[in-house]
Amino acid sequence: MRTLLHRLGHTSAAHPWRVLLGWVIALAVAAGVASAYGGQTQENWDVPGARAQQGVELLRRHGENAANADARVVVHRDQGVLTDASGRAALADLTARLGRMPHAASVSPPRLSADGDTALLSVEYDAPVTHRDLMGKGEPLVEAVEPTRDAGLQVELNGTMAEQSAEPMKGTGELIGIAAALLVLVLAFGSVVAAGLPIGAAVVGLVLGGFGTTLLAGAMDVSPSAPMIGTMVGLGVGIDYALLLVVRFAEHLREGVEVRHAAGLATATAGRSVVFAASTVLVSLLGLGLAGLPTYSAFGLVTAISVAAVALVSLTLVPALCRLGGRRILARAERRATRRPRRPGREPLTARWAQRVGRRPLPWALGAAVVMLALAAPVVDMRTWPSDMSVHAEGTTLREGYDLVADEFGPGANGAMLAVVDHAAVVSPRAAVAATVRALESDDRIAVVAPPVTSRDGELTLVSAEPVFGPADARVSDLVRDVRADLPAGVDLTGLTPMYEDISQMLADRLWVVIAFVVGMSFLLLTMMFRSVLVPLKAALMNLLSISAAYGVLTVVFQWGWGAQLLGLDHSTPVSSWMPILLFAILFGLSMDYEVFLLGRIREEYDGGADARAAVVRGLAATGRVISCAAAIMVAVFFGFATETDPVVKQLGLGMGVAVALDATVVRMVLVPATMSLLGDLNWWMPRWLDRVLPRIRHAEEPAAGQSDGRPAEPELVRV
Structure with a gap:
């Protein structure tokens, strides 16, 4: 490996303008390929293997909109009630506007609170929230409620349509990261060239990774959040990899090594660390695929593409940029000093x-x-739970809507459960529905059980129930487990609260699988590297x-x-x-x-x-x-x-x-x-049998810096 890396670094440094031109062409080709064969990001919120997902699939097969996107519109009047003429007229107009929204399948009649000052309207859409016409496009919903707000009523939004289109990312992390990177590097190395080079290389890698993400989106569902994770990790490791090479290059320059030779040596030594570091990151990221959720797989693959891209840029573009930067990589005081090796001075702080x-x-x-x-x-007390809308900051429409519903209709109204009776899966549909209602009404942890509703095709009966506590309450897990145990065979329990419980349990179980895979593979890679x-x-x-x-x-x-x-x-x-x-x-x-x-x-x-x-x-x-x-x-x-x-x-x-x-x-x-x-020496102990089994990379001595042709002798690659 070291031989290959040295040749790569030395060649890149020997022909820097060719390398730069090659990267310009490569990015142009990648852009063209991504434009021709790539796709758009697309959420996939299905949870294969979750019991609540079975109910969702059953609803979809029978064309029920209960499995699709929804919006909950909460209307509140501080002074007075909504049952007077003006209130009824405002609610009627709002209902009509909501019904005219694209993909709006139905709007429920207003559900009034006990004191009459709050109304809850539920909108069902004819497509899942991840549909391209709906995902991230909450403008029609906002436009529909604006006239009601203008009339002096408080209107807050809730539900999946409001949640997925609210509070977009501001991009603060990327801006802070780049600014901090430039400041830290300038202060640490005293050279604008040394500071800008790693950042520039990382940005090139992120651009290449972005094209790779677009291509991936053409082949599978890629969450719109995945590029954010990829950028976060890719920016960090991209600067790290390039910085490691630049620092090693600068060390060789201080020792009086010729520029091209210094770039080759830096790539042969620090580049090897880059390869193995990137490999361990890639192994860890690919472990996300074992979590069993499509979203995690997309996160892992997108971030892996970004890491691979920045590593490739570091190993090829950075040596060329080092050659062009030359001794300007060093601080001005060092450039003014003699090119001969510096006399030993005080040891660095880290050495002391x-x-x-x-x-x-x-x-x-x-x-x-x-x-x-x-x-x-404190991790022993950690409780994990999917974030609901109660976690949002005060003043946001999601939080205000959540609090209004909890105050006026009870906390459980924010996380209803839906029992789905499949007539084909039970002996007597009528008896199964009656037993389902009894099971729900007999549990004192359930506040409201709605009358059964039959699906449009007559093959399903739906029974909605609202717990006495909210969807993030610690008692939810026991409630879902007990209700499922009491329901008749052939009845599925789905809805927001059961889905939260299933997701939480699945991810807790899969965590140990991911840990075992990532730790095991990383252990193997490091054993091969460090013997x-x-x-x-x-x-x-x-x-x-x-x-x-x-x-x-x-x-x-x-x-x-x-x-x-x-x-x-x-x-x-x-x-x-x-x-x-x-x-x-x-x-x-x-x-x-x-x-x-x-x-x-x-x-x-x-x-x-x-x-x-x-x-x-x-x-x-x-x-x-x-x-x-x-x-x-x-x-x-x-x-x-x-x-x-x-x-x-x-x-x-x-x-x-x-x-x-x-x-x-x-x-x-x-x-x-x-x-x-x-x-001590036990750090490097390894059983002989394992040493014989694993591939081995033997390093020869580094070549002398003063070879006449500027090309070092090549290290020996041996497989035992």
Whole structure:
């Protein structure tokens, strides 16, 4: 691999303008192919395997709109009631306008509250909310209610149509990330060229990844939210990969190495870390496909495309840009200095820190472990639940509508359950319907049971029920389980609340499958790379510790409500069911990025003759600045996404930012040097039988910098 990477880097540096032209052509071709064969993003909210999904499919087969998009319009009058002449006229006009909306199949008669000052109108559409004519197109709904608002009545929107089109992403995360990256890199390296090069390379990779996402959308359903995740991760790792190569290139320049040779050496060494780091990220992302949800598969594939694109750009475009930048990569003071190798000066801060930790590794390791375990401890109390409309900020129409419904009609009106009696699946439809109604009415946790309604084809009977508590209440799980146990055979329970319970349970069960796959595959990759068993095992344990700490912080902030106001939330809420698997897959790969960067340099020093402790000190000294800068950039990117209005995006941004910050500080700066100092040469122990089985890459000595032709001798690739 090192031979191939060296040739790639040296060739790119030798012909920089050809490489730039090649990338321009490649992007143009990718744009043309994406335009010709690509598609548009498309949500798929089906949950294969969920029991509630069975009821949805049954409704669809019989043409019932209860399985389609819906909108709930809440009308409220602060002074007076809606039962007078003006109120009835306003509701009649509103009902007519709602009925004229595109794809509106039916509008229910206004349901009045007990005091008559609030009315609830439900709209059923003739297509699922993910239909292209409906997804993200809530304007007709807003236009239909505006005249009623203009008449002085309070009108709030709820339901799937209102939720999916409200609070669009502002793009804050990307802007904050790029600005923070430029500032951090300029301050750290003192060169605008060195700062701009990684950002430019990452942007090129994101553009290429965007074309790949468009192509993927032509072959499968890709959630419109997936490109946001891909951009978030791709921007972070793209800057990391390019930065690692630029820093190594600058090191060789300081040693007096010729520019093209320096680019080749940087690609051969740092490029190898890029390849393995990207591989671990890709393995983690592909583990999302094991979650069993189409949305997760789309997230994983889109983000994997972005990571692969930025890695490819880093290995080919960055060496060419380094050649064009030349010594301008270095700070101005360094460029003015002699080109001869610098005399040894004071050791870097990270080297002195590693020595301090290495002198007393056990107390440092125990202290860091206590900190991480303390942050992770709240995870034992973490409750995951799909986010409903109660999590939105006060003042938004979704939250106002939710609160009005809960206050006027009861909390359970926000999450009704629907029992579907399939006449073909029961012996006596009439008896089955009667038994269903009795089962629902006999449960004191159910407040309202609506009269049975027969489907248009006469093959189904639908019975709606509203619990006494809201859809995010902790008692929902027991209620859904008990009701299903009491319903007659052949009756499916579906609706918002049962679907939430099924999603939560499915994702909790699949989490362990994803963890086993990602950890196992990453362990195998790192074992092949570092020829060690303990190093990959330690890396996996530390990554799991970082992710657990992130889960703990999310529990404290969102579920316990400590500091939630700082994120724009006025009350506590469960951690979204989407978070554990999504965070784990992304964070495990990102944490492995830093692990590969650091351990790759430590192994390089160890193979070069340094003892185990000295190798740790030198490796940390060489990579500490780049890891710290890369982590600072990623944390800025992720915390930028925590400023978005969507509560799920807030959780994602905060969780990822916290995990990366802990991983780059407590883990990389304390736990890694402490544990590696404790283990010594045992770090690199590997059973002989495993060493014989796994492919092996042997590194030859780096060629001398002063070869007359500027081309280094090639490392040897050996498979044992």
